[in-house]
Amino acid sequence: MGILENRFPDNVFFSTADSIINWSRKSALWPETFGIACCAIEMIATGCSRYDLDRFGIVFRPSPRQSDVMVIAGTVTKKFAPVVRRLYDQMPEPRWVIAMGTCAITGGVYNTYAVVQGSELVVPVDVHVPGCPPRPEALMHGFLLLQEKIQKSHVLRRHDPESAMAG
Amino acid sequence: MGVPLYCTKIAKRFGREVEHEGHSHGMHVFAAPPSVVVDLCRFLKDDPELRFNFLSDICGVDRYPQTPRFEVVYHLYSIPLKWRLRIKCRVDDPPRVSSVVGVWKTANWHEREAYDMYGIVFDGHPDLRRIYMWEEFEGYPMRKDFPLRGYKDTYNPFGEEKTETSSSSLSDDQDNNSSQPGEKR
Ligand code: SF4
Numbered sequence: 001m002g003i004l005e006n007r008f009p010d011n012v013f014f015s016t017a018d019s020i021i022n023w024s025r026k027s028a029l030w031p032e033t034f035g036i037a038c039c040a041i042e043m044i045a046t047g048c049s050r051y052d053l054d055r056f057g058i059v060f061r062p063s064p065r066q067s068d069v070m071v072i073a074g075t076v077t078k079k080f081a082p083v084v085r086r087l088y089d090q091m092p093e094p095r096w097v098i099a100m101g102t103c104a105i106t107g108g109v110y111n112t113y114a115v116v117q118g119s120e121l122v123v124p125v126d127v128h129v130p131g132c133p134p135r136p137e138a139l140m141h142g143f144l145l146l147q148e149k150i151q152k153s154h155v156l157r158r159h160d161p162e163s164a165m166a167g
Numbered sequence: 168m169g170v171p172l173y174c175t176k177i178a179k180r181f182g183r184e185v186e187h188e189g190h191s192h193g194m195h196v197f198a199a200p201p202s203v204v205v206d207l208c209r210f211l212k213d214d215p216e217l218r219f220n221f222l223s224d225i226c227g228v229d230r231y232p233q234t235p236r237f238e239v240v241y242h243l244y245s246i247p248l249k250w251r252l253r254i255k256c257r258v259d260d261p262p263r264v265s266s267v268v269g270v271w272k273t274a275n276w277h278e279r280e281a282y283d284m285y286g287i288v289f290d291g292h293p294d295l296r297r298i299y300m301w302e303e304f305e306g307y308p309m310r311k312d313f314p315l316r317g318y319k320d321t322y323n324p325f326g327e328e329k330t331e332t333s334s335s336s337l338s339d340d341q342d343n344n345s346s347q348p349g350e351k352r
Binding site: 081121 | 324
């Protein structure tokens, strides 16, 4: 969006334009095919035919350059944290992050020398999905929450602190 | 079952040097000093009547505060004869043993693991680097004086603060490491 982003006032034209842009963004969330530990198995199950993420327009993409959601599905070790960060940096904006499972949220049971105590310390996280592992329904709920968040975001309109607080 | 052949053979070949420590979990246990471990392993592998041709594991043990502090444990298996056997080797601090890579190639990664986790140096190992932790990692996490939650940094806000004593013992370890070959710094 570049120079047009967050430049315009809140009026009928721009809020309608924003809702169209947000609708199109939230309807085609493409997560990376990227799993780190056991949670990834549940993420794969969510993508397969029984739970079928495709019906939300969520299609896994093999490259960070083509995706706009990163599901951190698993334990982020300190050794792997730079890779997570690099994958995040390679994604084009707008981009979102879902931290899936207690390991990704807080380090979970692995309060040890080798595990990052919360992927928030590595990349900014939009939605936390608790569970060990979260069931596919929980991950789908996480995606729906993310869609809600996207629908509320300001694209062309300026960020207004008051309305942001109300939202 | 009686006394297995390898017990008598080891007693005959090594005499009092290798001690029989009894039998547990279906395995006879032998205690060998670091100086004879490689000979013992080679003997067990090459003897046509024993043929311990599979090294299932090498692991380290930290027995702090006992002395000698460390122990290297070898688990052997004879695939043709279906025998299992355990060799224990007590080593001092700083721990050094000869590598058995020359006997079983698979020892390479097992020894790297013991080095990574306990800082046990295997003399003659072709490529003694850390295997799990990254190269810059400080300390040996499975040692009993290593804090359970590691040291505090940006990714680990709950870790222990580095104190004078812990950092000095770490730098001691590093001095020991830098003197041995194969270590990339
Ligand atoms: S939260 Fe549980 S299931 Fe998920 S990666 Fe951690 S241990 Fe595995």
